[in-house]
Amino acid sequence: xxxxLEILLSASFWAAVIxxxxxxxxxxxxxxxxxxxxxxxxxxxGIMVIGAFTGWLAVYQGMPLWGGVGVAMxxxxxxxxxxxxxxxxxxxxQHVVGLGVTLLATSTSSFAYRLALPEVTSPPKxxxxxxxxxxxxxxxxxxxxxxxxxxxxxWFAFGSxxxxxxxxxxxxxxxxxxxxxxxxxAVEAQGLSVTGLRMGAVIFGSGLMAMGGAFLTxxxxxxxxxxxxxxxGWICVALVVFGAxxxxxxxxxxxxxxxxxxLQIRLQQTPxxxxxxxxxxxxxxxxxxxxxxxLMSRRAEVPAALMTPYNKGER
Amino acid sequence: MRLEPIPNPSLAxxxxxxxxxxxxxxxxxxxxxxxxxxxxxxxxxQIVTGAVGSxxxxxxxxxxxxxxxxxxxxxxVAFKAKLWNIGAEAQLYAGAIVAVLLGTGAVPSPFVLxxxxxxxxxxxxxxxxxxxxxxxxxxxxxxxTTLLFxxxxxxxxxxxxxxxxxxxxxxxxxxxxALLKEARLPRIxxxxxxxxxxxxxxxxxxxxxxxxxxxxFGFEMRAVGSNFGAARFAxxxxxRVLIQTALLSGGLAALAGWSEVAGLKGHLxxxxxxxxxxxxxxxxxxxxxxxxxxxxxxxxxxxxxxxxDAMSRAAGVPTYIADMLLASALxxxxxxxxxxxxxxxxx
Numbered sequence: 001x002x003x004x005l006e007i008l009l010s011a012s013f014w015a016a017v018i019x020x021x022x023x024x025x026x027x028x029x030x031x032x033x034x035x036x037x038x039x040x041x042x043x044x045x046g047i048m049v050i051g052a053f054t055g056w057l058a059v060y061q062g063m064p065l066w067g068g069v070g071v072a073m074x075x076x077x078x079x080x081x082x083x084x085x086x087x088x089x090x091x092x093x094q095h096v097v098g099l100g101v102t103l104l105a106t107s108t109s110s111f112a113y114r115l116a117l118p119e120v121t122s123p124p125k126x127x128x129x130x131x132x133x134x135x136x137x138x139x140x141x142x143x144x145x146x147x148x149x150x151x152x153x154x155w156f157a158f159g160s161x162x163x164x165x166x167x168x169x170x171x172x173x174x175x176x177x178x179x180x181x182x183x184x185x186a187v188e189a190q191g192l193s194v195t196g197l198r199m200g201a202v203i204f205g206s207g208l209m210a211m212g213g214a215f216l217t218x219x220x221x222x223x224x225x226x227x228x229x230x231x232x233g234w235i236c237v238a239l240v241v242f243g244a245x246x247x248x249x250x251x252x253x254x255x256x257x258x259x260x261x262x263l264q265i266r267l268q269q270t271p272x273x274x275x276x277x278x279x280x281x282x283x284x285x286x287x288x289x290x291x292x293x294x295l296m297s298r299r300a301e302v303p304a305a306l307m308t309p310y311n312k313g314e315r
Numbered sequence: 316m317r318l319e320p321i322p323n324p325s326l327a328x329x330x331x332x333x334x335x336x337x338x339x340x341x342x343x344x345x346x347x348x349x350x351x352x353x354x355x356x357x358x359x360x361q362i363v364t365g366a367v368g369s370x371x372x373x374x375x376x377x378x379x380x381x382x383x384x385x386x387x388x389x390x391x392v393a394f395k396a397k398l399w400n401i402g403a404e405a406q407l408y409a410g411a412i413v414a415v416l417l418g419t420g421a422v423p424s425p426f427v428l429x430x431x432x433x434x435x436x437x438x439x440x441x442x443x444x445x446x447x448x449x450x451x452x453x454x455x456x457x458x459x460t461t462l463l464f465x466x467x468x469x470x471x472x473x474x475x476x477x478x479x480x481x482x483x484x485x486x487x488x489x490x491x492x493a494l495l496k497e498a499r500l501p502r503i504x505x506x507x508x509x510x511x512x513x514x515x516x517x518x519x520x521x522x523x524x525x526x527x528x529x530x531x532f533g534f535e536m537r538a539v540g541s542n543f544g545a546a547r548f549a550x551x552x553x554x555r556v557l558i559q560t561a562l563l564s565g566g567l568a569a570l571a572g573w574s575e576v577a578g579l580k581g582h583l584x585x586x587x588x589x590x591x592x593x594x595x596x597x598x599x600x601x602x603x604x605x606x607x608x609x610x611x612x613x614x615x616x617x618x619x620x621x622x623x624d625a626m627s628r629a630a631g632v633p634t635y636i637a638d639m640l641l642a643s644a645l646x647x648x649x650x651x652x653x654x655x656x657x658x659x660x661x662x
Binding site: 090091093095099100106107115118230234280282283294298312 | 318347351399453454455463466467470474639642643646653
């Protein structure tokens with residue numbers, strides 16, 4: 001018990017929590033926008049992989065770091081366009097298309113990686129985003145280490161969540177997007193295009209997911225590995241449900257989740273970690289996600305038209 | 316644009332569009348070959364010869380198709396009832412674990428094969444029962460829970476192979492003890508590198524087909540899948556049907572793991588399945604969820620994998636081309652099938 005307390009009181013733990021939460025926040029916001037507009041995007045896992053790969057490759061080829069983020073976002077939006085075209089105007093099964101997009105994006109990354117670097121055995125590294133050194137703030141005790149030694153990309157991730165929340169709930173565009181996921185015929189009656197709104201949401205959301213993936217290669221690990229996303233996309237789908245489709249709650253969910261993740265990593269080094277097989281700790285994030293879904297199952301307000309394709313001709 | 320149903324789709328439309336989807340996939344393959352600096356025709360040719368060009372290649376393809384028939388059936392059954400079981404990978408490993416637990420001396424030898432098969436199915440069914448109950452009782456979406464279970468199961472297998480099920484003679488390699496000879500599926504003929512699992516998989520496909528088309532459970536399952544509300548209104552016990560479907564689906568997926576261990580590998584290792592559970596989704600969708608067609612699409616998909624491996628060794632195009640082709644084929648095919656029934660109109 002005292003081990004846990006000691007971990008929870010250390011600044012490095014909370015700095016890690018914010019670091020681990022950042023990519024989840026980006027991808028969860030991406031999924032949330034899609035689902036708010038009425039489209040379940042199961043391409044998320046693969047789109048995170050393509051974002052991680054393309055962002056890394058661009059920087060490896062000499063682009064600046066933010067250029068890499070832009071490349072990742074564009075690649076994600078491209079796969080988002082594919083997903084949106086098949087699921088929105090054509091109304092195909094969002095489950096099947098989403099899994100297909102995940103498979104296509106993942107295999108495209110592996111294929112392109114092998115083409116670009118045929119002979120490498122250990123993944124080459126890039127120079128990743130560095131912690132910002134802010135005058136005075138970074139030197140504050142505790143808070144300085146937790147908040148003000150993060151990278152610019154981390155700030156960008158949390159900032160984008162604020163932006164998503166503002167646009168969704170404080171602008172006419174956000175209202176229209178949410179209405180497309182709740183009551184599409186009403187949107188159409190207002191003279192707006194449900195197809196356009198939904199496609200736009202899926203494409204933009206996919207861009208955010210890809211940036212979440214790029215965070216892993218450009219800010220967290222500095223190399224690209226095939227298995228690096230490792231189910232984070234699916235966890236983000238669970239976080240959207242856990243956050244009841246509200247950006248603020250979803251961010252809190254991501255932070256809570258990151259806290260458990262950071263805790264399990266540190267617990268492995270304590271006497272408890274020596275007693276339990278390490279796999280138990282690695283399972284924790286997935287088990288937690290399932291528990292979160294169970295916990296929220298009765299309370300969540302699902303967008304009414306989620307997974308319901310809209311076809312103008314039909315009533 | 317919007318979609319409008321076509322009252323009586325012509326035969327040309329119903330055959331031509333799926334054929335066009337296949338052609339589109341071949342075009343993608345050629346483009347990828349060009350990207351990799353290889354001759355597209357040579358690459359395509361090497362994939363085909365690598366898959367079916369010799370007796371050895373063909374048997375390798377059929378061996379690879381065996382687990383895919385089982386996982387393809389598992390997905391086809393579940394998706395038919397709109398139960399989104401994406402967890403065939405986890406259920407497969409459950410079956411594999413049981414095959415090793417009971418096949419290394421725990422069961423007297425004359426019964427060992429049927430006993431391990433039955434308990435493997437039970438284990439797979441139990442793995443999917445959890446997510447299915449969460450869906451019917453609490454409304455928890457099964458897509459995410461079954462996906463997450465795959466990761467949990469792989470870690471569990473890793474724990475077993477480094478702990479309680481570790482082969483003491485494994486020289487530090489994480490694998491289980493080998494199955495007893497009696498617990499292994501024999502080869503179909505002496506000197507032929509194909510085991511009875513392939514035949515059992517085909518039998519399973521026929522059994523599933525009969526269950527689906529000829530029993531009241533099969534009828535209820537299809538009713539739940541095609542219109543949940545109407546099925547409930549008509550008095551179909553929808554939750555019970557979903558649970559039963561889950562048990563069948565999980566059991567079928569587990570047989571994939573059981574037959575890989577008992578027929579091919581002889582032991583459990585972490586790389587037993589290179590994603591057979593996920594590939595089962597492609598197999599099932601290409602077969603339009605028809606259990607008999609699953610046999611054909613599983614052989615097709617297995618051929619792409621085996622052929623691409625051979626091609627990759629010869630032409631140097633990365634073997635991941637197989638996954639890209641199958642993902643493209645899946646997306647082209649669902650679009651083509653939609654367009655056989657609907658047409659795009661302006662307005």
